[in-house]
Amino acid sequence: MDRLPTRKFTTTPGTRDILPPESTRLLDAQDRVRERFRMFGFREVVTPALEYAEVLEEPKLRDTSFKLFDPDNQTLLLRPEMTTPIARLAAQSLAGSPPPYRLSYSLPVYRRASVGRGQSAEFHQAGVEVVGSGSPAEDAGTIALLVDVLQTLGLRAPEDFAVVLGQSAFYGGFLRHAAPEAAPRLLAALAAKDLVRVDELSRGLPKRIGAAVREMPRLVGPAADGSVLDEAARYAGDLAGGEAVAALENLREILAHLDAHGCLGAAILDLGLIGRRDYYTGAVYEVYASGLGFTVANGGRYDNLLRRFGKDLPATGFAISLERLISVLPHEEAAPLLVLVGASVEATRTANELRSSGVPVLQLAEDLTPEDASRYARSVDAAWICYPAGPDGLKLVPSEAGSEFVLVSPEGVAGEVLR
Amino acid sequence: MSGLRVAVPKGAIFEDALRALGGAGLPVGVLRENGRRLVYEANGTEFIVSRPSDVPVFVEYGAADVGVVGKDVLEEQEPNVVELRDLGTGACRMILAAPAAEAAEVEEAIERAEIVRVATKFPRTARRYFENRGRQAEVIALHGSIELAPLVGLAECIVDLTATGTTLRENDLVVLDEISSSTARVIANRGAYRLKNPEISVLLKAMQPEGILGG
Incomplete structure (x- = not known):
């Protein structure tokens, strides 16, 4: 029987190998994001990919997690996000040091992807969490850092x-103050982003409350002009109650800090945004890029999450989805690279000299025809090819097919390649 | 000049959608000119025409900023989009139906929690309906001619959409239960709803039927 065994040598659904140049873009973006995180005083942590299932409370996240069993038959899951693991870490491992803890991470997370919905089962998140401070300055500070990161990577607001x-x-x-009976159904409708249902439910309420219930979640506008908050305050009027008034005041303070950070122009207020996770308790935000239908980053304040782990610490933070982020970044030139063709000792010596003058060199220890060398150079995104030519000279050729070579001295190479 | 890309569904609610969008000042006349194109453009507004069940997909992924689609499709797919306005048109009902001769028998089988086979274009809706009744059903997903399934013994009953009930009567099917009712909705992509809010707000205001939100 010569039947071939059926083997699964592809990557599993929703996962993939990330190859150059995409992997280069992803890792470069990761480096630059980390650099900005450090500039704002965040220190990076690494948590295990596996967590006990009990660590995660959010039903939606538990449902989408990959699960497995440890030797004691406990349910484990592959982390579907980083906020909860960091909350666990802060409550457990940092109890001895004074808060606030300013922690960052850049790690892959895992979710069971629905087939046919273009979703990944493994994707990379980079984010920060400030644990142990309830100050609106920290909410604004993390938003400002997020804006800083996106601008550093070449996006404009x-x-x-x-x-x-x-x-x-x-x-x-x-x-909860003005329409306590209808509140759970209205909040469920808003969480489902079903404003039609909000309208329907509002019709059973007294006129002024109904109008406020209907219009408040539809208030959207630039943060820089005060109209959204003014309208919200007008609808709330004397109906609002302390919690809503305090929430508006909190937004005003955050906006004042954002103004001081110089990034108020990047913010749009949306009083219908309540966040996709149940653990959010205050300010919540999502980043949208033009041309992409999904969020690039999202975050917010979660003051009750750490109670689950035995600590009563307020916290705020965000996560950037790196694959989505690099998909909207402006195109950048590939990093300079020179392919030096030659298997001789002389070629090896030249390669070393060139590297010490700062030129990235890939020595190809084969004697290839110019056509094959050019094809190889283009396959590794190298813009230049060179061949040793006598004691003091090099033949330098751009890797595009049909290019002419020039004779240059080893010292002259850096000037051409690193231009 | 709305600058929006609008997804319009083919079929039953096409005319309703055009009337609502046209009433709001969008240049929908271009959609009537050539029935074969897929993308139409006029005065800065782009229209795409697709199957009703694909409208939420285009909108969720941001390939269209806003779209018009029946509530029945939204309940079946649960897409991550913002649902903004009930147009009140294209009214229809999601129903459970069975051949008149076997209706009582099917009803009894469901009562006794026997497994029944249900043919439908809306498998999630059907499953949810039976689960809410505390029952399990064998749901068979089909793409068209659902009424055929009970006639040839593929299924005992169907979950389907009906506006007038004509097709049901013609095939000698009777309604056992009404699951939900549906009208045409305006939906928007989550990003477009925020980034293009001024344009979308203008569109919604112009579409708002007068007096409906008066009380």
């Missing part, structure tokens, strides 16, 4: 992206 900012305690607080 508001043309290329915007941070959409809401306050999950505002609408919820208003409802």
Whole structure:
């Protein structure tokens, strides 16, 4: 029987090998993001890919997690996000040092992807968490860092992206005070982003409350002009109750700090945004880039999450989805690289000399025809090829097919290649 | 000049969608000119025409900024989009139906929690309906001619959409239960809803039927 065994040698659904140049773009973006995180005083941590299933409370996240069993038959899961593991870490491992803890991470997370929805089962997140401070200055500080990161990577606000900012305690607080019976159904409708259902439910309420319930979650506008907050305050009027009033005041303070950071122009207010996770308690935000239908980053305040781990510490933070981020970045030239063709000792010596003058060199220890050398150079994104030519000279050729060579001295190579 | 890309569904609610969008000042006339194109452009607004069940997909992925689609499709797919306006048109009902001769028998089988086979274009809706009744059903997903399934013994009953009930009567099917009712909705991509909010707000305001939100 000569039947071939059926083997699965592809990557599993939703996962993939990331190859150059995409892997280079991903890792470069990761490096630059880390550099900005450090500039704002965040220190990077690494947590295990596996967590006990109990660590995660959010039902939606538990449902989408990959699960497995440890030797004691405990349910484990592959982390579907980083906020909860960092909350666990802060409560468990940092108890001896004074808060606030400013922690960052850049790690892959795992979620069961639905087939046919273009989703990945493994993707890379980079983010920060500030644990142990309830100050609106920290909410604004993390938003400003996020804007800084996106701008460092070449995106401009508001043309290329915007941070959409809401306050999950505002609408919820208003409802708990003004329409407590309808509140759970209204919040469920808003969480499903079903404003039609909000309209339907509002019709059973007294006129003024109904109008406020209907219009508040539809208030969207630039943060730089005060109209959204003014309208929110007008609808709330004397109906609001302390929680909603405090939430609006909290937003005003965050906006004042964002103004001081010089990034108020990047923010859009949306009082219907209450965040996709149940653990959000205050300011919540999502980053949208033009031309991409999904969030590039999202974050917010989660003051109750650490109670789960036995510590009562307020916290705020965000996560950037790196694959989505690099998909919207402006195109960048490949890093300079020279392919030096030659298997001789002389070629090896030349390669070393060139590297010490700062030129990245890939020595190809084969004697290839110019056509094959050019094909090889293009396959590794090298713009230049060179051949040793006598004691003091090199033949330098651009890797595009049909290019003419020039004779240069080893010292002259850097000037051409690193231009 | 709205600068928006709008997804319009073919079929039953095409005319309703055009009337609503046209009433809001969008240049929908271009959609009537040539029935074979897929993308139409006029005065800065782009229209794409697709199957109703694909409209939420285009909108969720940001390939269209806004779209018009029946609530039945939204309930079946649960896409991550913002649902903004009920147009009140294209009304229809999601129903459970069975051949008149066997209706009582099917009803009894469901009561006794026997497994029944259900043919439908809306498998998630059907499963949810039976789960809410505390029952399990064998759901068979088909893409068209659902009424055929009980006639040839593929299924005992169907979950389907009906506007007038004509097709049901013609095939001698009777309604056992009404699952939900549906009308045409305006949906928007989550990003476009924020980044193009001024344009989308203008569109929604112009579409708002007068008096509907008065009380």
